[in-house]
Amino acid sequence: MAKQKKPTQPEKAFHAGNAGELHQTTDQRDSTLTTNQGVAISDNQNSLRSGERGPTLLEDFILREKITHFDHERIPERIVHARGSGAHGYFQAYGDLSDLTRAGFLCDPSIETPVFARFSTVAGGAGSVDLPRDVRGFAVKFYTQEGNFDLVGNNIPVFFIQDAIKFPDLVHAVKMEPDRGYPQAATAHDTFWDFVSLMPESWHMILWAMSDRAIPRSLRMMEGFGVHTFRFVNAKGESTFVKFHWRPKIGSASVLWDEAVKICGADPDFHRRDLFEAIERGDFPEWELSVQTFDQATADGFPFDVLDATKLIPEEMVPLQPIGKMVLNRNPDNFFAETEQVAFHPGHVVPGIDFSDDPLLQGRLFSYTDTQLSRLGGPNFHQIPVNRPRCPMHNFQRDAIMQMEVPHGRVNYEPNSLDPASVRENPGAGFTTHPATQSGDKLRVRSETFMDHYSQARLFYRSMTAPEQDHIVNAFAFELGKVETPEVRCRVLGHVKNVDAELCERVEQALGMEGQAYNIPPAVEPIDMAPSPALSLLGKAKPTLAGRKIGVLLSDGFELAIVDQLLALAEGEGAVVELIGPHIGEVESDGDTAVSPNHAIAAAPSVLFDSVVLAVSEAGAEAMKREAAVLNFVRDAYAHLKIIGFTASSMALLEMAGIDVDDGVVELDSGGGATAYLDMAKKGRLWPRAAVIKA
Numbered sequence: 001m002a003k004q005k006k007p008t009q010p011e012k013a014f015h016a017g018n019a020g021e022l023h024q025t026t027d028q029r030d031s032t033l034t035t036n037q038g039v040a041i042s043d044n045q046n047s048l049r050s051g052e053r054g055p056t057l058l059e060d061f062i063l064r065e066k067i068t069h070f071d072h073e074r075i076p077e078r079i080v081h082a083r084g085s086g087a088h089g090y091f092q093a094y095g096d097l098s099d100l101t102r103a104g105f106l107c108d109p110s111i112e113t114p115v116f117a118r119f120s121t122v123a124g125g126a127g128s129v130d131l132p133r134d135v136r137g138f139a140v141k142f143y144t145q146e147g148n149f150d151l152v153g154n155n156i157p158v159f160f161i162q163d164a165i166k167f168p169d170l171v172h173a174v175k176m177e178p179d180r181g182y183p184q185a186a187t188a189h190d191t192f193w194d195f196v197s198l199m200p201e202s203w204h205m206i207l208w209a210m211s212d213r214a215i216p217r218s219l220r221m222m223e224g225f226g227v228h229t230f231r232f233v234n235a236k237g238e239s240t241f242v243k244f245h246w247r248p249k250i251g252s253a254s255v256l257w258d259e260a261v262k263i264c265g266a267d268p269d270f271h272r273r274d275l276f277e278a279i280e281r282g283d284f285p286e287w288e289l290s291v292q293t294f295d296q297a298t299a300d301g302f303p304f305d306v307l308d309a310t311k312l313i314p315e316e317m318v319p320l321q322p323i324g325k326m327v328l329n330r331n332p333d334n335f336f337a338e339t340e341q342v343a344f345h346p347g348h349v350v351p352g353i354d355f356s357d358d359p360l361l362q363g364r365l366f367s368y369t370d371t372q373l374s375r376l377g378g379p380n381f382h383q384i385p386v387n388r389p390r391c392p393m394h395n396f397q398r399d400a401i402m403q404m405e406v407p408h409g410r411v412n413y414e415p416n417s418l419d420p421a422s423v424r425e426n427p428g429a430g431f432t433t434h435p436a437t438q439s440g441d442k443l444r445v446r447s448e449t450f451m452d453h454y455s456q457a458r459l460f461y462r463s464m465t466a467p468e469q470d471h472i473v474n475a476f477a478f479e480l481g482k483v484e485t486p487e488v489r490c491r492v493l494g495h496v497k498n499v500d501a502e503l504c505e506r507v508e509q510a511l512g513m514e515g516q517a518y519n520i521p522p523a524v525e526p527i528d529m530a531p532s533p534a535l536s537l538l539g540k541a542k543p544t545l546a547g548r549k550i551g552v553l554l555s556d557g558f559e560l561a562i563v564d565q566l567l568a569l570a571e572g573e574g575a576v577v578e579l580i581g582p583h584i585g586e587v588e589s590d591g592d593t594a595v596s597p598n599h600a601i602a603a604a605p606s607v608l609f610d611s612v613v614l615a616v617s618e619a620g621a622e623a624m625k626r627e628a629a630v631l632n633f634v635r636d637a638y639a640h641l642k643i644i645g646f647t648a649s650s651m652a653l654l655e656m657a658g659i660d661v662d663d664g665v666v667e668l669d670s671g672g673g674a675t676a677y678l679d680m681a682k683k684g685r686l687w688p689r690a691a692v693i694k695a
């Protein structure tokens with residue numbers, strides 16, 4: 001338990017440059033503030049002026065250098081995925097995959113390949129909140145011994161569009177509307193829904209975007225997907241199609257929409273903080289990498305096209321094969337240098353991994369280098385430390401803006417005879433493209449095999465558990481409730497009807513628009529596929545507290561023994577327990593120990609925790625029971641279906657909040673006590689309560 005530290009005296013302010021010595025030793029210089037030219041700075045508090053109260057002089061090169069650098073601190077943010085959080089770690093293969101691929105890092109379990117992962121929202125700007133309804137980017141750079149491999153995926157296995165040529169339209173439609181500059185980081189507005197109501201191909205992805213996947217509880221609890229079909233190529237040159245899947249070790253979880261809304265206010269950096277703090281405390285996030293591999297004949301047998309990024313291959317049709325794990329164990333030293341400057345590119349592949357003809361992927365292969373040229377300023381972005389390969393890298397590309405290398409010698413071309421030691425191509429080790437046969441007329445067409453837009457959207461909806469389906473209905477009701485143009489709403493409903501008639505009725509009812517769905521004839525009549533339970537997060541969730549957070553509300557006089565026992569048991573389950581006091585100052589227990597809470601109640605609403613415990617004294621409960629922050633803490637925890645632990649002395653808070661004790665409201669000082677509470681808390685939420693409170 002966090003015991004109160006003695007407050008220390010504030011340290012005296014230290015001003016550099018007051019050493020009073022003209023000549024410094026090397027040690028002194030190392031700690032001396034300098035300009036970018038290495039000139040020691042004597043005064044970092046005052047600019048150069050003419051007279052004590054006179055104007056500042058243009059001559060002040062120290063001031064000008066400092067301000068100029070500051071003025072240029074920002075670089076253009078990413079056009080999409082601007083808001084992100086990253087971490088370093090490693091990837092380790094489970095075994096030898098050489099029958100499928102010659103990529104060395106997948107064939108040797110003794111190799112720990114360094115990685116840098118960046119998770120992001122898509123639509124919002126760099127300073128936007130962490131929990132809008134949005135797709136999350138899931139990008140991993142593997143610094144392999146054969147070059148960098150970037151798996152630039154999302155937390156949803158399909159995409160909105162089939163052809164890269166529609167990407168600028170999609171992004172324009174989802175981002176802030178151009179005349180009014182809002183909404184920030186939100187799909188709930190007319191231009192987005194107008195666009196997708198005219199794009200039947202987006203409807204599978206829309207169902208995912210309206211689901212719990214778009215409001216993850218933590219970046220550490222997200223699945224990730226490579227989305228496109230790629231190729232593995234082995235040393236014999238044999239190619240196999242492959243889809244990549246990441247699965248978090250601590251399981252997946254999402255927040256409820258009302259929690260997301262409130263978290264955005266209470267802690268806009270909720271996900272970034274969660275990732276950073278987990279790594280700081282040594283609770284390293286881990287994912288398992290799996291693949292689905294299949295050949296052309298299998299692909300030909302599917303009722304969809306594996307080159308169409310709006311389709312997935314149900315795991316029940318092609319099972320996942322686990323091939324390795326990723327552990328993130330180090331936070332960036334500097335957010336800008338690493339997380340902001342990291343440059344991912346689906347075209348960064350290594351020998352043994354190759355592309356398919358997916359037209360979305362093909363467009364991406366152009367886009368990512370192009371965007372770095374404007375974002376990072378030129379073609380030398382691979383020299384930025386976070387982007388640099390960790391294997392030897394040498395060629396005759398030269399010069400250009402911000403060149404950091406100093407190449408030696410006369411020779412900067414190949415072939416050459418002047419430098420026999422200079423680098424040459426290597427047919428054996430070098431990357432070779434799989435010689436897929438290509439033929440056909442040059443056409444601007446969409447294949448007939450891409451035309452079934454609703455079957456998999458229906459598959460997704462029907463594979464959800466009842467609470468997950470309810471959330472989809474609520475999400476549509478919220479989003480369309482923000483759409484001002486009635487025709488757009490009616491057109492959207494028309495697509496929802498094609499996905500599932502009952503879903504459409506529920507959404508119509510929620511909007512008060514019964515029978516108003518337009519009739520939109522599908523290009524291809526949807527088929528009913530067998531439900532895929534693997535698509536449901538709730539369905540496959542296992543009881544756990546690993547990586548989850550419990551908030552314990554205390555007041556003076558709280559029962560130390562109960563709280564100490566809870567802490568020990570919860571930490572044994574891998575949970576993080578944080579103490580919340582009436583204020584941030586120390587709280588006295590019923591013994592002679594005082595504790596320092598992690599939070600004051602005013603700054604720690606229950607939305608920031610997976611489960612809460614009320615452990616106040618009777619006097620504390622009396623004193624706090626009319627405080628809005630306390631009542632909201634308790635009511636929200638209940639309304640968000642959370643498991644609430646309480647001590648008998650805290651009962652007044654439950655009564656004041658009007659809460660009936662149900663299976664999810666567990667007393668700590670009777671019956672099974674803390675163990676019974678934790679067993680319930682492992683289940684996450686008490687879903688049947690939703691019916692009682694009509695959530």
Ligand code: HDE
Pocket residue numbers: 078079080081084118119120136137138139152153154159163164165167225226227228309342343344360361363364367368369371372
């Ligand atoms: Fe991206 N995408 N994208 N994208 N994407 C970018 O590259 C683009 C797509 C994804 O953390 C940009 O460096 C096009 C699918 C992630 O830095 C840009 C198309 C998937 C990230 C770009 C797509 C993604 C990006 C913006 C359609 C999932 C963030 C900044 C053809 C498989 C990576 C940048 C990071 C970023 C273009 C579609 C994932 C503009 C043209 C599909 C995770 O180049």
